[in-house]
Amino acid sequence: MEYGEDIKAAKVVIKMLLKARKNLRMYPANNPVYANTLEDTFEKFKSFFYFQDKLVLNIRLYDIYYGEELIYHNNEQKNDNLAFFFFKDGLREFTFQKKMPFEEMEAFLKVISSDFDNEVLDDDTVTLFWENDFQHIRYIVEDAFLADEDYEDQAVAQAKAEKNDPGKFKAIYDDSLVTKDKIEKIDIVTIEDDDLKLLFHELEEDANDKVDKFMDIIFEIFYKAKSNDEFSEIADFFKSAVEYAVKKGNIESATKVLARLKKIASNAKVTDVVKDNIQNIILFAGSEHIIYLLGESLDSGTKTDTDSLKELISYFDKNSIPPFMNLLSTLDTIHARKVVIDVLVILGPKDFMTVTKGLNSPEWYVVRNIIYVLREIGDKRAVDYLLKKVNHPDTRVKIEVIRTLGELGDSRGLLPIIECLDDNSDIQLKFTAIRALGRLASNDARKVLLDKIFKKTFLNKEFNEKKEYFHILSRWKDKEMIACLIKILMKKTLFSNSKVYENRACAAYSLGLIGSRDALPFLYKCQKDNNKLIKEFSDSAIKRIDHESQKQG
């Protein structure tokens, strides 16, 4: 080893630690930068351990030394200063051992990247290091700042003040020879395997959430309360407990509390003060703050019991709709957004007009989500608002509008749907419009579809688009429609025109879906057609009709 190579490597480790603190704070754990930072830091340690078996760092207020060598200096009293950051918590020396595994280094980096300015965190670096129980990272801590140094001397002097009289021992000795203290002997207790099994069971049980137990206790205190002040204070405890439960994704516990409180409030003997306090708690549970926390919990991937969530929101009033709508623009995960959308579908009817306001969101995906919500609510009042969004610049929104107009089944939706049938900007939009006509299920819609397929230009459409038209027509199962489809199926052409064959094949497909046995003679005939497409589609249609007939017996 050349002189100073280990010093250089130690400096590199320090630089990397600084970089790692920044990156771990900035990027989530699933980001490649985060993972790469961990790998890089481990590599830097490994490079150092190529020269030495352990890296000992001495921490001063503004400096970090490796042996006699100053390898880091920063004279600012800020947490960004690595020396100051460690020193202020009492850390005076670190020793990283060569055998330090990756996981231990990762845990170390996580600790030093924690947000210690956060008031909610009751830890400092030392307590977190300690809880991690590192086996290959040792540290020396100075904790004189914790208490009054003189206290020990005073307490010891006081405790020792009364001296034992030597004569006392002789008295004890003499007494013990003549009298026998009636102190029972304790049997030796051996701990058996069964005891250990019981203990392990206890420890497993103890790992469960404590929120329910905590709530039980607050209820017990609530039952004992007498004054208005006490009820008001306990209401605050309930609020905090609900807040904590939601933060932890424990919707079930939060819901159980509200259910119990609601039951208490429904008791005629309960005073108005109690009722008011309970109402206050329930309002808090549906407040913007709690809904924001719920969103965070959903976004974090914590498993959510949807039944509990449904029950929880059943306690919410219309004021909780806007905060849930706000979540649609802030949540990151599809899962979380899906849950919030489902919530809005349930809450929406409580204040339909507020939901429609979401259509004005600048974010296309929020508009789309709100349209979905309106569709699921199924209130035809939505049509007026949707018609204003038919020309939304984002096709994905447009598709959602057309689909919803179809599903709401209101005749006012017909015109914009028809317009989209010829919109060549997006094939999905066309398909949605065709299906929407089917959902409208009106005679007008039927007419539009039939007019389209009898137009000359229809022949030139893509096969899949044609097929979609015929698929939708199959929802009308009347004789007139069957006759019309048979007519298309049996259409003769003078010249072999593949486009006409496509129409005929689609008619066969539609007849198969309708399941009309009256169409079978025609389909048998077409089954023997020279055209492969017609043969195939007729054959499939026959099989389908036969199968359906057999099913119906």
Added chain:
Amino acid sequence: MKAKNRADSSKTKINLINQLAVVLRSAEVHHVKNIAVGKAVNNFVFLVNEFMQDEGDFILELRGDFFFVNESRIRYSSEVMVNFDYLVRLFRTLQVGTIMIKSGVGANEIIGFTEALVKAPAVNPFEIVEQKISHIDNLDVYELKKIIEEDLLDARKMVKKAYFKAVSFTEGVMNKIQQGEKVALKKAKRMIVSLVDHIIDQEQLLLGMTSIKNYDEYTYHHCVNVSILSVALGQRLGLNMKQLTELGMVSLFHDIGKLEIPSNILNKTGKLTDEEWQVIKKHPIEGVRLLLKMKHVDFISIRSAIVAFEHHMFYNNSGYPAVKKSFPLDLYSRIVSLADQYDAMTSARVYSRIPMSPDKALNLMIKQSGSQLDPLLLQFFINMVGVYPIGTLVILDSMELGLVYESNPGFIDRPRILIIADSNGKQVDAFPFDLADKNNDGDYSKTIVRTLDISKWNINIAEYFV
């Protein structure tokens, strides 16, 4: 490939200790050639060779009351308790301090070693074991070293410092809470971490500190004592570092509700009236209120509130506060309840000036097992403090007078004592004696014949322990 993580590594070490104990215990029952012993040996050989691939030679050392595997200390917890106690007894009896197993060790070598250990005679056991295994290449044993008194003295100083720091800090915190000032819980946690760290390293020394009861400030000492006793028990139960810190925090604040009790009632020297008792009985609820007002609700405050509420409720819910809907007590509440009762009974309090002697208190607690106290946890508690807890005054068969100062792992009824008076009842300069020590004939040198009521004689144990 990444190195094995630390959890795996410490688990492997525990597995190895357990498996070694299985080998030796089965060889005590069966012949070493028996299939059961063979199976246990094969398992051990497999495990130890796998371990040595990553960690080098396997070195198991008994240092003081603890086992170390390759220099890392194995925590005494429920996972290893039974086998740990067995091995401590065996090592001490045979005067074996260290076993060193080298890479490539085979089943026959372990069988030879096992036979040497289980058949060792009572007289000069170590020399015979050493001689019998001298032909085994991959295995060495070294004699048990006595702990250097200077090291012990340093440890005592540090433990004493940590203890008084904790008391002083607790006093400061409680005063602040009483005056409605904001409390820095980061510091409280830091103090607890320091305390728990000492409990893990020097459990018996800290338990010794809790046995001194003649301080003025009962309240603060009681809080710290309950915290120490709870954490020590938690450690025995196998709680991890994070859980031990939590337990330390919640137990420290278990009696916080007493801050709301008027001092004329709390410090009343005479008998309390029924009305005054009703006020005292409110302290669990007051505790919950104070804790929830003190800080935001998080896991620690929830557990603290639970323990503050439940610590007098008793195992069968027959205590106070009475509840409308009964529920099983939380594990931490049951732990703290034990620690609280033991410390309270053995302390001089305002309303009970004469403390109970530790063994008498333990006896009473046994009677409350299953009703007031959790029977399972009580078993572990007795295992921790020993049949003769620290501070018990004893008479030996040598007619000397002794004071128990440490329990002895593996020898629950043979604690370490300070001999304070000779066989004529003459006070002597206290000197330590391990009742597990044997004489040249292989018999125990001294044995407790009776315990005496220390409170009756008003012996100030601070003179010996501080």
